[in-house]
Amino acid sequence: MLIEAKDICFSYRKNRSILEHVDFTMDAGERVALVGPSGCGKSTLAQILAGYLKPESGTILFEGKPLPRKGYCPVQLIYQHPEKAVNPRWKLSRTLTEGWEPQEELLKWMGIEKEWLSRYPAELSGGELQRFCIARAMSPKTRCVIADEMTAMLDVITQAQIWDVMLKMAERRKLGLLVVTHRMELAERICTRVVRFEELVEENPANVL
Amino acid sequence: MEHKEPILDIKNLSVSFRMYEKGLEQKDLKVISNLNIHVDEGEILAIVGSSGSGKSLLASTVLGILPKNASVTGDMRYYGQPMTIELQQRLRGREIALVPQSVEYLDPLMKTGKQVVGVRGTKEKQRLAFKRYGLQREVEELYPFQLSGGMARRVLVSTAVIGDAKLIVADEPTPGMSKAMAEEAMSHFRTLADEGKGIILITHDIDLAFEYADRIAIFYAGTTVETALAEDFGRGPEALRHPYSKALWEALPQNGFKPIPGTQPYAGSIPGGCLFAPRCLYKTEECLGEIPMRTLRGGEVCCIHAD
Numbered sequence: 001m002l003i004e005a006k007d008i009c010f011s012y013r014k015n016r017s018i019l020e021h022v023d024f025t026m027d028a029g030e031r032v033a034l035v036g037p038s039g040c041g042k043s044t045l046a047q048i049l050a051g052y053l054k055p056e057s058g059t060i061l062f063e064g065k066p067l068p069r070k071g072y073c074p075v076q077l078i079y080q081h082p083e084k085a086v087n088p089r090w091k092l093s094r095t096l097t098e099g100w101e102p103q104e105e106l107l108k109w110m111g112i113e114k115e116w117l118s119r120y121p122a123e124l125s126g127g128e129l130q131r132f133c134i135a136r137a138m139s140p141k142t143r144c145v146i147a148d149e150m151t152a153m154l155d156v157i158t159q160a161q162i163w164d165v166m167l168k169m170a171e172r173r174k175l176g177l178l179v180v181t182h183r184m185e186l187a188e189r190i191c192t193r194v195v196r197f198e199e200l201v202e203e204n205p206a207n208v209l
Numbered sequence: 210m211e212h213k214e215p216i217l218d219i220k221n222l223s224v225s226f227r228m229y230e231k232g233l234e235q236k237d238l239k240v241i242s243n244l245n246i247h248v249d250e251g252e253i254l255a256i257v258g259s260s261g262s263g264k265s266l267l268a269s270t271v272l273g274i275l276p277k278n279a280s281v282t283g284d285m286r287y288y289g290q291p292m293t294i295e296l297q298q299r300l301r302g303r304e305i306a307l308v309p310q311s312v313e314y315l316d317p318l319m320k321t322g323k324q325v326v327g328v329r330g331t332k333e334k335q336r337l338a339f340k341r342y343g344l345q346r347e348v349e350e351l352y353p354f355q356l357s358g359g360m361a362r363r364v365l366v367s368t369a370v371i372g373d374a375k376l377i378v379a380d381e382p383t384p385g386m387s388k389a390m391a392e393e394a395m396s397h398f399r400t401l402a403d404e405g406k407g408i409i410l411i412t413h414d415i416d417l418a419f420e421y422a423d424r425i426a427i428f429y430a431g432t433t434v435e436t437a438l439a440e441d442f443g444r445g446p447e448a449l450r451h452p453y454s455k456a457l458w459e460a461l462p463q464n465g466f467k468p469i470p471g472t473q474p475y476a477g478s479i480p481g482g483c484l485f486a487p488r489c490l491y492k493t494e495e496c497l498g499e500i501p502m503r504t505l506r507g508g509e510v511c512c513i514h515a516d
Contacts, residue, residue, distance in 0.1 A: 012355070037387040038359020080358065080385070111472065125261030128472075149358070152384040155259045155413050160460040160468035182387050185416075189462040
């Protein structure tokens with residue numbers, strides 16, 4: 001198993017838990033869509049799986065071991081709002097090479113123009129910035145990508161362009177892909193498995209009791 | 210029957226920004242050029258198009274909340290009156306309401322309930338709006354950072370619908386909302402429109418747009434390339450007029466998910482003639498000349514090859 005989350009509990013406020021005994025597993029090369037109503041905890045789960053938040057209880061195993069606490073994280077999260085995920089005071093060349101040095105070929109493939117590298121985030125549109133965020137997360141050490149509404153803010157042609165590259169890359173490197181989305185058409189188009197958030201919660205025997 | 214004035218009528222609108230190039234040299238960067246739209250009473254006009262094509266900028270222009278270095282030319286009329294700065298000041302928040310695009314428009318230090326009531330709303334109206342959008346009573350006691358993306362979006366929509374605005378400009382009201390909730394919000398907009406209000410709906414969600422809107426304006430690189438009837442999108446690419454609109458349709462996940470290569474031209478390096486020409490399959494010599502907007506099959510299109 002690439003990712004194995006067991007019995008995850010999490011709450012932002014006391015006595016108001018948002019995740020209760022949630023189990024989730026995903027294999028390498030699998031493309032899983034996670035769908036569910038807004039505010040139900042999809043993004044929270046995504047952040048927990050990527051190691052941004054620490055669950056109150058439960059374990060997350062990556063290839064059988066806990067996520068590394070130092071160094072490059074093999075599970076990378078891509079946000080819905082790229083403008084919130086980049087440093088506004090850095091030129092994009094610096095943002096892009098934060099985690100690794102992407103090769104020119106990848107940039108070309110992602111449709112990143114050379115002249116964008118010397119610009120600041122405010123000088124690019126959302127779709128263009130999102131390409132940087134994806135390229136930044138695509139180091140060879142990345143084994144799993146969690147896309148939290150990655151293309152919700154983009155126009156449909158840019159969406160199709162970005163998913164086209166993403167799917168080719170996932171295929172080639174046998175990446176695990178978790179797609180958090182509200183759009184069933186998209187989920188059915190790109191994913192091998194669709195998971196409804198409600199099922200994750202209901203299926204757990206601890207919740208049935 | 211008397212001919213009714215459109216609520217908002219925009220002709221030949223251009224917006225440019227004055228910016229420093231090098232040292233004290235300044236230049237004007239034109240981001241919206243020759244844009245034409247109008248909204249009638251009882252109508253939802255959807256605006257779709259590429260990211261960065263000036264859709265949100267149009268919203269700011271209508272409300273008169275552009276930054277100081279912007280200059281606007283063209284003819285903008287509200288019920289036939291020329292839209293002046295004074296008129297915009299008088300109208301915004303009263304007769305023209307905005308659903309902002311970003312959750313960051315909320316005041317981070319004020320509880321959401323109080324923000325939605327605002328200056329002219331009442332507690333009852335706010336509770337009614339929250340109830341309609343499935344927000345629980347305790348949400349009004351939360352601060353914006355405690356909301357999820359979809360909840361914040363519903364709070365933003367509530368701020369615009371509790372007033373008695375005649376024109377609502379909704380800038381991407383639905384991303385992050387679940388399908389059922391987005392449909393609830395759209396059918397509420399539909400009800401408001403049927404009561405005689407005008408609604409400008411800026412969105413990427415073409416499926417929702419053609420289900421609930423009356424007309425759809427398609428934006429590309431700061432101008433309208435086509436105005437289509439909403440049902441044209443349901444009928445597929447043959448019913449659409451501009452090659453860019455057809456490409457949009459074909460890029461939908463359920464219709465092939467086909468990415469056409471290239472990006473839209475930048476403000477500042479806009480080519481002459483047709484703006485879509487560099488990516489267009491039907492490009493010919495004539496596309497480099499001036500392309501007028503013309504009426505075609507009940508809609509309008511800015512392409513010489515459309516038929």
